[in-house]
Amino acid sequence: MGQPLNVLNIGIVGCGNIVAQYLATLPSLETLKLVAVADLDLARAEAVAAELPGVRALSVQELLDDGEVELVLNLTIPAAHAQVALAAIAAGKHVYGEKPLAATSAEAAEVLAAAAAAGVTLGCAPDTVLGTGTQTARRAIDDGLIGRPISATATMMCPGHERWHPNPDFYYVPGGGPLLDMGPYYVSSLVTLLGPVQSVIGAASHTRDSRTIATGPRAGEQIPVSTDTHVSGVLIHESGALSTLVMSFDAVATQAANIEVHGETGSLIVPDPNIFDGEVKLRRLGDSEWETLPVSGGYVDASRGIGLHDLATTAPGREPRAGGALAFHALEVMESVLRSAHTGQLVKIERTCPRPDAVPLTQTTLTREALSSPARA
Structure with missing residues (x-):
């Protein structure tokens, strides 16, 4: 941590409908490199990898075990978000997931705690x-x-x-x-x-x-x-x-x-x-x-996946703007609205979060000079 980052190697778990939107963005972000994709249906991963030179199609477990993968982009269905995130964290990898952070705030709390204990960075859509x-x-x-x-x-x-x-x-x-x-x-x-x-x-x-x-x-x-x-x-x-x-x-x-x-x-x-x-x-x-x-x-001309770049270039010790704390807070707020709807009572939010830092006006496609800024290893 704390050293300049040349490229953060990404592995995607989940090759469903949403993956195309991320694949349209990742090539323009020079802080990131996609190296592997995985899906429970290996054929879907192979179909994605076939269109991306140098990207390997793996099983989910193979991707989690792969030493080249530094961050797991979790694009599974919401019910699997926590399970995949916890497995990636246990493998020592940073995690950025599609929203919501987990299916429930109880599961999301486990993910936050595991990431903190492992010293890895947690990010989550929406970016x-x-x-x-x-x-x-x-x-x-x-x-x-x-x-x-x-x-x-x-x-x-x-x-x-x-x-x-x-x-x-x-x-x-x-x-x-x-x-x-x-x-x-x-x-x-x-x-x-x-x-x-x-x-x-x-x-x-x-x-x-x-x-x-x-x-x-x-x-x-x-x-x-x-x-x-x-x-x-x-x-x-x-x-x-x-x-x-x-x-x-x-x-x-x-x-x-x-x-x-x-x-x-x-x-x-x-x-x-x-x-x-x-x-x-x-x-x-x-x-x-x-x-x-x-x-x-x-971020000017941003598209889905810019949150991965924001995470990669966040200074050590700082929370990414599309980070786990904001994602957990949003999930607790939404669950609490539903709980209030069913009980007819006001519900207090138990865990707050800091207001995310503002983003200065920033070009999305980065030059190599931008890679010298402090980033997460």
Whole structure:
């Protein structure tokens, strides 16, 4: 630790739908090198490796045992996130995972504790919060352009992932649903903008007992639904700001798939936190029009996987911006909203997290000179 890092060698576990988005980013990040891929279905790993010269297809255990792999990118389904992360940590490897950090906060706590004990670094999606959209809004708040923040709204409404995903089963079981699937983008952004949450109030509904797969070889198949598919919550931030969250797989569409932040002297429209960029708009007290703010923070032209670079270039002893602490906090907040929905009571958040560091305006594609900065070995 503490020595300049030339390249951090990455091994991917899980070669499902999401892997293509990471593979589109990794070649542009010169701090990272993909060396191996693995999947329970070895044929899927072999198909991915065949398109990537120099990348080896391995079994999951072979990848975990491989001495060349320094960080495991965990792209398995949510139910397997903790198991794979713990195995990678036990093998002495850093871990960066898809969201959520684990299927439950109890499992996530095990992962955090294991990483701390092993002295390895833990990162987790979503890394969209590192893009110019959320980070320009963060800069505006930090610069006082809206005065003291009072409230925020965060909305995601869609008819459900069975309309496009060929194997959507895991979206409709405990650990899935709109809140745990899409909520990490919104909650992570709200914490980045307004700081950690101290308590929540929630309500939820479950409108259908089955869903019909619309695409792929299973088109027409009915799958059961055993989790809430429309969730609303109020997040009470430690700062006193109140955020209203609405996540749904039951609606048709919304024009407000974004975040709004309101302060004493101004309001912000923040882009959809499921994307990296987008316009940030400000309306000041007394103005009659919205103004588009110049881009002032975040990784420029970022895409999924920039969080791996952020982890690789985080100074020793510092928490990555898309780190385990933020991912755990977001998961506990979401679980607490669901618990409140089922009990009808306010739920206090037990574990806080630091507000992640702001990202200065930074070009995404790095030069070799950038590799001389302190990074994690």
